[in-house]
Amino acid sequence: MKVAGSAVTVEVRPGDNLAIHAALAIAMPGDVIVVDGKGDMTCALLGEIMATQAKVSGIAGIVIDAAVRDSHELANGDYPIFSAGLNPCGPTKSVAGRVNHPISAGGAAVNPGDLVVGDADGVVVIPRADVPRIVELAQKKLDAETARIAEIHQGGLRRGGLDKDLRAVGMLAEGEAL
Template sequence: MKTVVVRNIDRADAAAVKRLGALGVSTVHEAYGRAGLMKPYMRPIWPGGEAAGTAVTVLAHPGDNWMIHVAVEQCRAGDVLVVGCSADNSDGMFGDLLATSLKARGVLGLVIDAGCRDVKTLREMGFPVWSKAISAKGTVKAALGAVNVPVVCAGVNVEPGDAVIADDDGVVVVHRKDVAEVAAKGEKRQADEEGKRKLLASGALGLDMYNMREPLAKAGLVYLDKPEAE
């Protein structure tokens, strides 16, 4: 592994990223062909947090947050810091002091495939974090990693500048070159779902709306007016 910091990266279009954020993780994931969704163990440390920004990536080592400090300098307004680890880890590698530094630079949130602590303070700050675990276990600053290189975070390859969308449903990553296309597909999907939502609210059944009755019958589903006698 090269221990480097890449200072200049190409970021996804900010307006398109904002459109993705308005759609939410579930709709973006579907619009992206069900790609880019991080493993479900990545959970928000407090409910209701949302972030939609461009990735600044960190490759760190277990129990060592040195490179997160290095990465802060490379962040700018509208970014989301994404931290992958070189091996499985759940130590509390991020807390309120680092969050204070990131927030001062306009960073919208953190996604970390490790642990986080200082949850109460982070919630009060309004700084959202998605992490593998919550752990008070502290870290060291001893091993070099890298900043703004491709990393794997919770099973997803994340490249610097990719769009990162995170909410209560999890975290999804869209390659920076695909954001406009996915935003358009997601908005169309959202409009279609709004029409379906109105039909369902009026009492229509999904069975009829999605024309499920015939394929259910072909699959062998039988309706009985009363239980069969034993």
């Protein structure tokens, strides 16, 4: 499960998903809906029906700091949803929220248009202005890791600079080696 796209932000009151429906109506293909659900686990704010609507609309995925339901269908489907938990109880649709305003989800600040990237390891939010720099740094990291894996397959089982790093933290004395 992977997702990447521009953030459409949503803030809801605990237990109500009306603003998520508004976001589903305005999000463009490739967007990622990010919901500040206040970490509420008392009821699910979306499930299979809303996920299906988002998928068919071309929305890249949903990140929600709250509970979802229909876990079997969501977990076994191919649509990326990242949630804080599960609850079978449904929400109300009667409390105003906000769409495309700055939010906080899972402790991360998210602004409309920020880049949202997620996979099985978690979700990161990259401020729009930082995207070119972060993409460049990420590519360097990926290149270095790819090279290291190739080195390991060719017999280079010891990480370069290990003895130096161990000395720096006091695990080896000067002149000692593993």
